[in-house]
Amino acid sequence: MKIGFIGLGNMGGPMASNLAAAGHEVTGFDPIAPYPEGVAQARSGMEAARGRDVVITMLPDGEILRAVAAEIVPAMATGTVFLDCSTVDVDSARAVAAQAEKAGLLPLDAPVSGGIGGAAAGTLTFMVGGTGEAFDMALPLFEVMGQKSVHCGPSGNGQAAKICNNMILGVTMIATCEAFALADKLGLDRQAMFDVVSTSSGSSWSMNAYCPAPGIGPESPADHGYKPGFAAELMLKDLRLSQQAATAVDADTPMGKAARDLYECFVEQEGGKGRDFSAMLPRFETRGRG
Ligand code: NAD
Helix, strand or coil: EEEEEECCCCCHHHHHHHHCCCCEEEEECCCCCCCCCCCCCCCCCHHCCCCEEEEEEECCCCHHHHHHHHHHHHHCCCCCEEEEECHHHHHHHHHHHHHHHCCEEEEECCECCCCHHHHHHEEECCCEEEHHHHHHHHHHHHHHHEEEEEEEECCHHHHHHHHHHHHHHHHHHHHHHHHHHHHHCCCCCHHHHHHHHHCCCCCCCCCCCCCCCCCCCCHEEEEEEEECCCCCCHHHHHHHHHHHHHHHHHHCCCCHHHHHHHHHHHHHHHCCCCCCCHHHHHHHHHCCCC
16 A cells, blocks of 8 residues: 555654555655654655555644644545544544545544554554444554554544543552552562452452562563653553543543542652653652651
C-alpha cells in the first residue's frame, strides 16, 4: 500500500519503519523527529497525505490532531483510510471522524497499548473505532504493527476503550503500591505478599506482570530504578482524558478521579516526571497518613 505517516516520534518512528520493512511504500512527515530508514520524506503533512491509500497519524494530543486533520483531509482521495493511532480525547476523535466522513474518507481511531517496546517489536494492541469496512482495509497494517486489534464499534470507541483500560490500570497500580507499603509497615515480607496476592483475589496485571516492588515477580521497571516503561506523565495524560470524558457524559468515576489527582501530584510536585508509573511504591514507602 501507499502509506502517508504523520508524526514520527517515539511511537510513530518505529511503526513507520516496520511498515516500510514489510514492503509498503511509506512517505512520512514530522517537523522535528528523525526519519527512519526506508521512509521517504515529505515537506508537509499535506504532501505526505496526497495520493496515499492510507494516512496514519501518531500525534501528541487532540488539538494537534484537529490541526493536522484540517490540513490533510482536503488532500486525501475519496474512499481512502484516515487512521489515527494517537491517544486523544473522545470528542476530538469523533469530530475529526465526522469531518473525514463528510469528505468521503474512511476514518478510524485506533489508539495503542504496548509502548515504545511494542512499537519497535511490532507487538502493539490496537483498539479501533470506525466502520467495519475501514477496519477490514486497515487490518493488514495492524497485523504488521501489532499482534492484536479489536474492533470496538463506531468512531471514538477506540479512544473510549483505551481510557477505560488505562483508568483501571492507574487505579490498580496505586492500590497495589499502597498495599505493599502497608504490608511493609505490618512486617509482611514482600515476596510472601506477592506469592499470596498474585494467586488470590487481589491479583491484577499491576501485581502479576508489572510488580512495582524491585526483585519480586517478573522483571519490570522496578528492577531498573523505575526507568520507564510507561512514564508517570503518560499515565497522567490518560487519566486526565478519562476524567474529561467522564465529565462530558456525566459518569461518576471516583476512583479514576482519585488516581488522576494522585498522579498529578506525583508528576507535578513530587519529582515523578520521567519515572515509571510504578514508582508510586517508593512514594508511599516514605509517607505516613498525615
Ligand atoms: P512523541 O512526542 O515522541 O511523538 C509525537 C510526534 O508528533 C513528535 O515527533 C512531533 O514532532 C510530531 N508532531 C507534532 N506536531 C506535528 C505536526 N503538526 N505534523 C507532524 N508531526 C507533528 O510522542 P509518542 O510517545 O510517539 O506518542 C504519540 C502518541 O501515542 C501520543 O498520543 C501518546 O499518548 C500515544 N502513546 C504513547 C505511548 C508511549 O509509551 N510513548 C504508548 C501508547 C500511546
